[in-house]
Amino acid sequence: MSEITDISWCDATVNFWQGCRKVSPGCKFCYMFRDKETRFGQDGNNIAKVSDKTVNKTLKALTQPSKIFTCSWSDFFIEEADEWRDDAWKIIRDNPQHQWQILTKRPENISLRLPADWGYGYENVWLGVSIEDDARKHRLKELDDLKLKKSKFKTFVSAEPLLGEIDFLNDGMITSASFENLDWLIIGGESGNENGKYKYRPCEAGWIESLIKQANEAGVPVWMKQYGTWLAKQLHLKNRHGADMSEWSEFYQRQEFPK
Numbered sequence: 001m002s003e004i005t006d007i008s009w010c011d012a013t014v015n016f017w018q019g020c021r022k023v024s025p026g027c028k029f030c031y032m033f034r035d036k037e038t039r040f041g042q043d044g045n046n047i048a049k050v051s052d053k054t055v056n057k058t059l060k061a062l063t064q065p066s067k068i069f070t071c072s073w074s075d076f077f078i079e080e081a082d083e084w085r086d087d088a089w090k091i092i093r094d095n096p097q098h099q100w101q102i103l104t105k106r107p108e109n110i111s112l113r114l115p116a117d118w119g120y121g122y123e124n125v126w127l128g129v130s131i132e133d134d135a136r137k138h139r140l141k142e143l144d145d146l147k148l149k150k151s152k153f154k155t156f157v158s159a160e161p162l163l164g165e166i167d168f169l170n171d172g173m174i175t176s177a178s179f180e181n182l183d184w185l186i187i188g189g190e191s192g193n194e195n196g197k198y199k200y201r202p203c204e205a206g207w208i209e210s211l212i213k214q215a216n217e218a219g220v221p222v223w224m225k226q227y228g229t230w231l232a233k234q235l236h237l238k239n240r241h242g243a244d245m246s247e248w249s250e251f252y253q254r255q256e257f258p259k
Contacts, residue, residue, distance in 0.1 A: 004061065008243070008255070009186055009223045010101055011066035014058055016088040017081050018073040019047035023105050026132035026161055029190065032073045034198040047080040055091065065097040076102045077109040089115040096124045103128040103158055107142040121153030126184070126258075128156035133164040137174055144178040154183040154258050160225060161190030161200075165207045169214050180218040183258040187211050189228015191241040203228040212254060221256035224248070 005013045020032060027033075033044035062068075070076055076088070092100045093115070100122075104110065107129050121127075127146070129139040143155055159166060168179040187208055192200030208224070215222045227235070227242025237247045245253055 004058075005069065005072070007069060007072070008225055009067070009257075010069040012058060012062055013069045013072040014055055015050050015071055015073045016055060016076075016091075017047060017049045017071065017084055019044055020074045020078060021045060021047075021080075024132065024136060025163060026105070026130055026136070029161075029192050029198045029200065031191075031198075036073075038198075047074065047078065049081075049084050059091075059095060059098075062098065065099070067099045067101055070100045070102045075104050075106055077104045077106045077113055079109065082113070085113060086115065092125065093117075093122060096122075099124055099126060101126045101128065101156075103130060103156075105130045105139070107139045110143070111146060120148065120150045123152045126154040126156055128158055128184075128186075130158045130160070131166060132159065132161055134166050134171075137166055137168060137171075140168070140178050140182070141174045144174075144181055147181060155181070156184035156186065156258070157182060158186040158188075159211055160186055160188030161228065162187060162203050162207055162211075163190070163201055165204075165210055167210075167214075169217065176218070179214065179220065182218070182220050184223065185211065185215050185220050186223045186225055188225035189231050189242060191226065191229050191243075200229040202230045205231060208252065212251070221258055222254040223256060224252050224254045227252075 007013070022030065036042040036044040102125060110127065127143060129143050131137050131139055140157055147155055168174065169176045189203030190200045192198055212222055225243065229241050232240055232242030238244065239247060245255065
């Protein structure tokens with residue numbers, strides 16, 4: 001599964017493998033599990049390598065340097081992919097013209113699964129963690145511990161689906177320095193269906209506002225992706241997932257990339 005994508009914060013997706021295991025509340029209505037079941041009649045729990053032909057086809061189609069969401073239908077650091085990961089790192093290393101955005105819910109696995117020549121990191125890699133609520137913000141500390149002053153890679157947090165207010169700056173659980181060292185913050189409410197197994201949960205405007213204010217205070221660039229289906233419905237927006245920036249109030253109109 002590799003394709004040009006309509007995900008607003010990247011240009012394309014490349015999946016070296018697909019399938020995953022749910023590890024936290026953010027996974028409940030995961031789009032990968034939904035699409036696997038409803039579009040392809042497959043079980044999203046089955047983790048399998050994607051053919052080199054499929055990966056190469058997407059890379060050949062990218063004629064310009066691109067931002068690539070890496071393993072959008074899995075987790076790059078999932079244990080079941082250990083035997084394939086070195087090959088994936090080689091492709092990433094051999095394509096320095098692209099920015100590889102690697103997002104995980106398993107930051108505890110990162111340090112033992114970096115390539116042998118990682119050193120201070122690859123300049124074309126962004127390492128990110130998903131943090132959907134305050135209870136999961138410890139993931140940022142684990143990511144921050146990998147980053148040294150000489151690090152070449154970027155770090156980011158995806159607060160999507162945002163399921164509660166997250167306080168990065170005023171809690172002893174993680175230091176404000178961890179947040180201030182961050183290169184990028186993605187924010188988004190959950191999208192989903194009105195009926196069936198794959199629905200959506202509330203995302204309050206105040207939760208988003210709080211994150212944007214914290215990012216402003218820490219100097220962290222923000223990519224506001226969407227309000228989410230629940231808030232879009234509350235606000236009677238035309239875009240059912242609240243992803244049309246023209247419908248947002250000015251304060252929320254933030255789509256910035258790292259410097």
